[in-house]
Amino acid sequence: NAGVTQTPKFQVLKTGQSMTLQCAQDMNHEYMSWYRQDPGMGLRLIHYSVGAGITDQGEVPNGYNVSRSTTEDFPLRLLSAAPSQTSVYFCASSLTGGYGYTFGSGTRLTVV
Amino acid sequence: AQSVTQPDIHITVSEGASLELRCNYSYGATPYLFWYVQSPGQGLQLLLKYFSGDTLVQGIKGFEAEFKRSQSSFNLRKPSVHWSDAAEYFCAVGTPNSGGGADGLTFGKGTHLIIQP
Numbered sequence: 543n544a545g546v547t548q549t550p551k552f553q554v555l556k557t558g559q560s561m562t563l564q565c566a567q568d569m570n571h572e573y574m575s576w577y578r579q580d581p582g583m584g585l586r587l588i589h590y591s592v593g594a595g596i597t598d599q600g601e602v603p604n605g606y607n608v609s610r611s612t613t614e615d616f617p618l619r620l621l622s623a624a625p626s627q628t629s630v631y632f633c634a635s636s637l638t639g640g641y642g643y644t645f646g647s648g649t650r651l652t653v654v
Numbered sequence: 655a656q657s658v659t660q661p662d663i664h665i666t667v668s669e670g671a672s673l674e675l676r677c678n679y680s681y682g683a684t685p686y687l688f689w690y691v692q693s694p695g696q697g698l699q700l701l702l703k704y705f706s707g708d709t710l711v712q713g714i715k716g717f718e719a720e721f722k723r724s725q726s727s728f729n730l731r732k733p734s735v736h737w738s739d740a741a742e743y744f745c746a747v748g749t750p751n752s753g754g755g756a757d758g759l760t761f762g763k764g765t766h767l768i769i770q771p
Contacts, residue, residue, distance in 0.1 A: 575758045584761040600758050639748055639756030640686045640705050645698040
């Protein structure tokens, strides 16, 4: 049972480049979400999904795009990377959300 | 919108001493409440959760937390800390949606726990 798998673990981008952070879970969880973690800021919700085909914005959605075509996968797309998007990104999944989320190990992204 | 406050950025505790980490939330009703722990360079691990019932909840690694509705608090406690407890601790809330789930979590900024030998 792999849980929540994020790829890649590390990435360096140039300003203006686009990329997709991958997230997959094998627990048949309906709820999935993306967070970014910055020093002294805790984790902030970017986008979330409550099932395949259903997504919504969180606290800091600008510059990011998501889709949920399957229950298992919830990729996060950076449309045009900016240095302000340098952060550690975590994907999480949950059966319903009320029982807590299981987190992936994170992707450390640097935009230069 | 909901918010979470962890008043202590850093806490230093001697090994074997008791620990209490504070968490206050702002929300119009009772949210889902969680404590997570993050070791350096790692993801987050769920320590415990509260959504209804007994206001004192037990978690993993010997941790417990008490929900106090009147104070909008959910403080984390441990009677005797070990050096391996040194980590970052996050309090989080989830607001119940119409289906009884929680769409996403709102986190506090974290408390960094240092253990002195």
